[in-house]
Amino acid sequence: MSGHNKWSTIKQKKGKNDAARAKIFTKIGRELIVAVRDGGSADPAANSKLRDCIAKAKANNVPNENIERIIKKAAGESGGANYEAVTYEGYGPSGIAVIVEALTDNRNRTAGDVRHYFDKFGGNMGTPGCVSFMFEQKGVLVLDKEDNEVEEDKLMEDALEAGAADFEADEDIYTVYTEPSDMGAVRDDLTAKGYTFASAEVEMVPSTYTKIDDPDVQVKMQKLLDMLEDNDDVQNVWHNWEMPETPDED
Structure with a gap:
């Protein structure tokens, strides 16, 4: 959810109880199913939407075995719910x-x-x-400063080299903005450089x-x-x- 105190929202989500986390897992599972159906492949290398969903699932601490089970089930289903x-x-x-x-x-x-x-x-x-x-669709990548011990200038340089459109630094977080179609590539590039993300997805930014x-x-x-x-x-x-x-x- 996008809001003024986005970092507070992310921290709140991370601290939710088991029932709330189970609901988040269910929602992401539904996204994975649709990504496999719409992307025409259960191979993340050939399905960028699925790759983005897997990254989102991992950022929300969905276990790898859950992710793999959902993808296999979606790939083998001819019927089931049509979301x-x-x-x-x-x-x-x-x-x-x-x-x-x-x-x-x-x-x-x-x-x-x-x-x-x-x-x-x-x-x-x-x-x-x-x-x-009143909104603009953007790729939004949020990095927790505690999880990414790096000089601000270095991160900004790496982000812009990776194809980011803008960069912001706040008290607790860094935020990297991209064109919607570039979000996955920028995330993958920065991940390969050792950065970790609290959140990385395409959002509607007011x-x-x-x-x-x-x-x-x-x-x-x-x-x-x-x-x-x-x-x-x-x-x-x-x-x-x-x-x-x-x-x-x-």
């Missing part, structure tokens, strides 16, 4: 722009669930294109962010995001809420 990619757009409370990406085998069920969440927490689901113009000053409305917005992300069909939730900073729990 379809669907995107919903809408507004959360205070007009926060929200994009919801789903993989579903039942459009009516998923659309009904997503609409219900928007309505329940003071938002509304809109028509396709109503908020996506052009501007919106604050919510009312604490009660902040709670509603967070509950909306939590409900969306807890839905099995929902793969990603992108928004332009400038989330309030949360204190470290370490």
Whole structure:
């Protein structure tokens, strides 16, 4: 999920309990199945989408045996669930722009669930294109400074040489931006140089962010995001809420 305090979001995800991690594994498993189906090959060397999904799975600590089992099963299936990619757009409370990406085998069920969440927490689901113009698709690679002991200038040089479009350094993280089609190649190049990633995927990055000053409305917005992300069909939730900073729990 993209947000102002993205690093806090990543740390929160990494610290989730077993039930939440199992749900993340399920969602990534669904992505792997679709990558094999759409890519026409169960060989990551010949299927860049699958290669990206495997990298995402490993970044989320999905065991290798789980990844291999899902790929083998997907490659051998002629039937099974036929997942379809669907995107919903809408507004959360205070007009926060929200994009919801789903993989579903039942459009009516998923659309009904997503609409219900928007309505329940003071938002509304809109028509396709109503908020996506506020976002730009980018490859986003996040590196934890603790896991990558390197000079900032050296990382920036390596990233730009690998084909990155932009580079940012914050207190806890480095962020490398790429064109969507270049994300996998830049990730692989930097991985070969010894860098590790807290997150590496194509994201919808907002052009501007919106604050919510009312604490009660902040709670509603967070509950909306939590409900969306807890839905099995929902793969990603992108928004332009400038989330309030949360204190470290370490």
